[in-house]
Amino acid sequence: xxxxxxxxxxxxxxxxxxxxxxxxxxxxxxxxxxxxxxxxxxxxxxxxxxxxxxxxxxxxxxxxxxxxxxxxxxxxxxxxxxxxxxxxxxxxxxxxxxxxxxxxxxxxxxxxxxxxxxxxxxxxxxxxxxxxxxxxxxxxxxxxxxxxxxxxxxxxxxxxxxxxxxxxxxxxxxxxxxx
Amino acid sequence: xxxxxxxxxxxxxxxxxxxxxxxxxxxxxxxxxxxxxxxxxxxxxxxxxxxxxxxxxxxxxxxxxxxxxxxxxxxxxxxxxxxxxxxxxxxxxxxxxxxxxxxxxxxxxxxxxxxxxxxxxxxxxxxxxxxxxxxxxxxxxxxxxxxxxxxxxxxxxxxxxxxxxxxxxxxxxxxxxxxxxxxxxxxxxxxxxxxxxxxxxxxxxxxxxxxxxxxxxxxxxxxxxxxxxxxxxxxxxxxxxxxxxxxxxxxxxxxxxxxxxxxxxxxxxxxxxxxxxxxxxxxxxxxxxxxxxxxxxxxxxxxxxxxxxxxxxxxxxxxxxxxxxxxxxxxxxxxxxxxxxxxxxxxxxxxxxxxxxxxxxxxxxxxxxxxxxxxxxxxxxxxxxxxxxxxxxxxxxxxxxxxxxxxxxxxxxxxxxxxxxxxxxxxxxxxxxxxxxxxxxxxxxxxxxxxxxxxxxxxxxxxxxxxxxxxxxxxxxxxxxxxxxxxxxxxxxxxxxxxxxxxxxxxxxxxxxxxxxxxxxxxxxxxxxxxxxxxxxxxxxxxxxxxxxxxxxxxxxxxxxxxxxxxxxxxxxxxxxxxxxxxxxxxxxxxxxxxxxxxxxxxxxxxxxxxxxxxxxxxxxxxxxxxxxxxxxxxxxxxx
Numbered sequence: 001x002x003x004x005x006x007x008x009x010x011x012x013x014x015x016x017x018x019x020x021x022x023x024x025x026x027x028x029x030x031x032x033x034x035x036x037x038x039x040x041x042x043x044x045x046x047x048x049x050x051x052x053x054x055x056x057x058x059x060x061x062x063x064x065x066x067x068x069x070x071x072x073x074x075x076x077x078x079x080x081x082x083x084x085x086x087x088x089x090x091x092x093x094x095x096x097x098x099x100x101x102x103x104x105x106x107x108x109x110x111x112x113x114x115x116x117x118x119x120x121x122x123x124x125x126x127x128x129x130x131x132x133x134x135x136x137x138x139x140x141x142x143x144x145x146x147x148x149x150x151x152x153x154x155x156x157x158x159x160x161x162x163x164x165x166x167x168x169x170x171x172x173x174x175x176x177x178x179x
Numbered sequence: 180x181x182x183x184x185x186x187x188x189x190x191x192x193x194x195x196x197x198x199x200x201x202x203x204x205x206x207x208x209x210x211x212x213x214x215x216x217x218x219x220x221x222x223x224x225x226x227x228x229x230x231x232x233x234x235x236x237x238x239x240x241x242x243x244x245x246x247x248x249x250x251x252x253x254x255x256x257x258x259x260x261x262x263x264x265x266x267x268x269x270x271x272x273x274x275x276x277x278x279x280x281x282x283x284x285x286x287x288x289x290x291x292x293x294x295x296x297x298x299x300x301x302x303x304x305x306x307x308x309x310x311x312x313x314x315x316x317x318x319x320x321x322x323x324x325x326x327x328x329x330x331x332x333x334x335x336x337x338x339x340x341x342x343x344x345x346x347x348x349x350x351x352x353x354x355x356x357x358x359x360x361x362x363x364x365x366x367x368x369x370x371x372x373x374x375x376x377x378x379x380x381x382x383x384x385x386x387x388x389x390x391x392x393x394x395x396x397x398x399x400x401x402x403x404x405x406x407x408x409x410x411x412x413x414x415x416x417x418x419x420x421x422x423x424x425x426x427x428x429x430x431x432x433x434x435x436x437x438x439x440x441x442x443x444x445x446x447x448x449x450x451x452x453x454x455x456x457x458x459x460x461x462x463x464x465x466x467x468x469x470x471x472x473x474x475x476x477x478x479x480x481x482x483x484x485x486x487x488x489x490x491x492x493x494x495x496x497x498x499x500x501x502x503x504x505x506x507x508x509x510x511x512x513x514x515x516x517x518x519x520x521x522x523x524x525x526x527x528x529x530x531x532x533x534x535x536x537x538x539x540x541x542x543x544x545x546x547x548x549x550x551x552x553x554x555x556x557x558x559x560x561x562x563x564x565x566x567x568x569x570x571x572x573x574x575x576x577x578x579x580x581x582x583x584x585x586x587x588x589x590x591x592x593x594x595x596x597x598x599x600x601x602x603x604x605x606x607x608x609x610x611x612x613x614x615x616x617x618x619x620x621x622x623x624x625x626x627x628x629x630x631x632x633x634x635x636x637x638x639x640x641x642x643x644x645x646x647x648x649x650x651x652x653x654x655x656x657x658x659x660x661x662x663x664x665x666x667x668x669x670x671x672x673x674x675x676x677x678x679x680x681x682x683x684x685x686x687x688x689x690x691x692x693x694x695x696x697x698x699x700x701x702x703x704x705x706x707x708x709x710x711x712x713x714x715x716x717x718x719x720x721x722x723x724x725x726x727x728x729x730x731x732x733x734x735x736x737x738x739x740x741x742x743x744x745x746x747x748x749x750x751x752x753x754x755x756x757x758x759x760x761x762x763x764x765x766x767x768x769x770x771x772x773x774x775x776x777x778x779x780x781x782x783x784x785x786x787x788x789x790x791x792x793x794x795x796x797x798x799x800x801x802x803x804x805x806x807x808x809x810x811x812x813x814x815x816x817x818x819x
Binding site for chain 1: 254
């Protein structure tokens, strides 16, 4: 469970750039985790470093890579760890409302995992706001990709818009999802 | 769904939610479940909750009533401000203006229950947490056991892998080994051999498998004692190490060192035998060569000496003992320089030897040694430094030849040569002085006769004039004789300058300048060669020969012919005439000084002596073929 994101990052990189390039990217990123084990704890810096190494190696925009990685996390989770997505709401909205609670439960079960913190606000009929609380700077595109991945997963015509970064207290990246 | 209102007393509510906490709008604790007091005694009614706990999840900007309102009905994690291990998990609900937290401690293990001063009675009956912790514990134990099993499994796998690798390595070592390797059953039947064994023996693997090493290797030359020793050890299940001749398929054999080793099972029974057969042919040859070389050194007539790297004598042969007069006991370990050298030994030569040894180069020199009795003798020494396999200087050897006798002979010869040179010089000086002294009165006599004839012109009788004429002739002959002696004495080895001399040109010149009577024809046959010699001496040589030929012709039509035949290493000239010829007994005599056979007025008896001396100086040869009354041919052979 710890390393679903790690596995997803590897799947994304191999699918898009091939195994050989992935080996180079891994080497370049200097990240020392076993990407095949879901037992290895994940933290945001892994995604950040891998994205930057990928961008440099493939001559891409780092933010685009991060967003791609975020989307890839949902795709991999849906394929390989389907049970984690089940029973978390039938609609995107239910799923998003439950997102903070889900991660809070995860945080309790896996104390070593620095589980992401979400907060939901401004719940309206056709929109809501998701706050991502993190210490890692520059992870915003990753979360955006993650949310876009979810809209695709639920096959809903929803748009994800970045609203603002708030650094009052802890850093928050606020996104608006509208239907 | 009925519109029920649930009413509980505090005790009643505490039974269901023993860890509840009721906060007022200022977040002050107003009531709490019965188990909270045990779990966290500091949390008493009246204390401000935020002084003791904070909301770990979900994220709130600040812990106040407003933010609590936002997280109502959400999973909420409370963590103690001072002890991060004290964690409550539950949810907030509103109750009028109050906030009710319904939840329970978040525990990770059964042990933690006791550690937090809690028992099963502190939890609500419906709360499955303690049962889940038991399940978790059971799961943990199972996981632990599984992990241990996995570790054992992994270790065994690693061990197997190592064993397999070791086996592969050993298999490779056995297969690719340059030495022959065979495995036999306890009954000596070979069941495996490597390529080296087939290569060495010349048998195919099919021919070898199933036979015993004795079947394969025994030849007429196999030493029975060694074979028996090997077989005895084998059947006793003991290891062996023997040197033995091993047969080949083609009937020849090779020398081997056969080392065998039984292989036992866990019960100590021999299950296999392993033998390594090393080809020792080269070693044997070297050994034999070494024996031969040792013998050569030992039996050498010359003295042989071997010194160690420190320069101390390590070994000498008996000839050395004889030459030096010292026994082995007196020689071994000694410094040969100190022992054998003395006042007349050349320090310069010793320095040369030392330099050569230090450079690792061979040396050859002659030195004076002294034997035990102090008697000096000359030795010719040839030596060479020897190096070990690593290229380090290990020792040097020297072969000493006693050259004392040769040295004495050399000295005698040198003295003789010096004495001869002195005599020659004296003789030459003597000839020069005598010639000079003789010429002087001759010239005086010549002048006096001229004056007499001049002063008495017309008064001298015919007879007197004839006498004077005879005196003139004799004077002229005397002059020639003295000149000849002078020429002869001057010819020596020092003037054999070598230049390109065109003999054709020289002989043509001679024919032009000497007096040749009309009835005599002198001709050159073919083209004469260019030789390496001294021009003046070459002219002297041929002029004498041709003049002689011309002078001694007694035929009405005289013929003189000069020619040359080129051979591989020399030129053979000839001067042939049809003169009176020379009797066989005089062929040698004519070359001797002052030996003139003819009664010729001009003959000095020196011409052919001069010719012979010139030819001798060029290491050439002269000989005569002649027939009395028919003619003579002089042959002159000059090396190229």
